[in-house]
Amino acid sequence: MKILLASLETATGLPEIVGFIFVFALGAIVGSFLNVVIHRVPNEESIVFPNSACPKCKTPIKFYDNIPVLSWLILGGKCRNCKEAISPRYPAVELLTALLYVLIYWQIGFNPYLAVSLVFVTAIVSLIFIDAEHMILPNVITYPLLVYALLVRLAFPLLLSAEYFTDLYFAPLTYFQHYPLWLVSLFGAVLGGLVGGGFLWLVGAVWKLLRGVDAMGLGDVKMMFAVGAFLGWRLTILSIFLGAFSGAVIGILVIYRQKEKDLQAQIPFGIFLGIGTILSLLFGEQLIKWYLETFVP
Numbered sequence: 156m157k158i159l160l161a162s163l164e165t166a167t168g169l170p171e172i173v174g175f176i177f178v179f180a181l182g183a184i185v186g187s188f189l190n191v192v193i194h195r196v197p198n199e200e201s202i203v204f205p206n207s208a209c210p211k212c213k214t215p216i217k218f219y220d221n222i223p224v225l226s227w228l229i230l231g232g233k234c235r236n237c238k239e240a241i242s243p244r245y246p247a248v249e250l251l252t253a254l255l256y257v258l259i260y261w262q263i264g265f266n267p268y269l270a271v272s273l274v275f276v277t278a279i280v281s282l283i284f285i286d287a288e289h290m291i292l293p294n295v296i297t298y299p300l301l302v303y304a305l306l307v308r309l310a311f312p313l314l315l316s317a318e319y320f321t322d323l324y325f326a327p328l329t330y331f332q333h334y335p336l337w338l339v340s341l342f343g344a345v346l347g348g349l350v351g352g353g354f355l356w357l358v359g360a361v362w363k364l365l366r367g368v369d370a371m372g373l374g375d376v377k378m379m380f381a382v383g384a385f386l387g388w389r390l391t392i393l394s395i396f397l398g399a400f401s402g403a404v405i406g407i408l409v410i411y412r413q414k415e416k417d418l419q420a421q422i423p424f425g426i427f428l429g430i431g432t433i434l435s436l437l438f439g440e441q442l443i444k445w446y447l448e449t450f451v452p
């Protein structure tokens with residue numbers, strides 16, 4: 156999705172590698188904060204107080220033992236005080252967030268849409284891991300994400316540029332060209348939200364009708380409403396498709412490995428919707444272009 160080909164080098168004179176190092180470090184620090192969010196938000200605990208402590212001996216973690224990824228490696232994955240093993244999930248989340256930040260920078264480049272995309276992806280990563288661990292997608296993340304998406308879709312056409320929102324160049328939004336751009340952009344956000352949230356709601360309703368169980372939580376609906384508002388209807392449909400595809404592949408592997416085929420269990424589908432969303436943000440436009448060139452005569 157290289158829409159505005161601004162580079163750090165042309166904008167500031169700094170070599171491109173500086174940008175990559177900066178977003179990697181930023182991603183690792185944000186990932187460290189996400190570990191706190193993932194752990195505390197579902198339990199409705201404050202994400203500011205108290206400071207992180209060892210879950211076993213309750214010793215507060217010193218700032219020099221709280222360097223993303225590095226500290227875990229230096230300490231050999233153990234608490235400095237009681238030697239209790241620290242889950243590799245912590246450095247994994249930090250490393251993953253750092254690598255995602257690098258990927259986004261590589262795809263989007265040095266422009267205002269980079270900053271808003273990093274915030275968006277950070278929220279999605281937190282939802283993925285919270286769903287994996289607690290099987291919920293908390294309202295305290297999905298609701299603000301929706302408000303955020305609407306604000307971005309409103310503010311960009313007014314203050315910066317709307318060319319980042321690719322849905323504006325496709326039907327049905329092209330029919331509204333005589334309206335102010337900010338209104339079309341906002342309409343695109345609502346449409347994307349209805350497509351994303353509506354589709355998930357429909358799947359849940361049909362499933363309940365057929366099987367009599369709630370397979371899809373309302374959290375998935377709210378999450379995809381927010382994603383739809385941010386990405387627009389085209390990239391949102393792709394997100395759901397990529398999510399369903401990755402979910403099916405991983406689901407088959409899991410069911411194949413565990414002999415008891417418990418298909419009634421609630422699926423933490425937010426994980427796969429989140430993966431689909433990130434892939435769609437990163438490579439969506441390229442994927443759609445490739446698909447149309449390859450399969451549509």
Ligand SMILES: [Zn+2]
Binds near residue numbers: 234
């Ligand atoms: Zn300890």
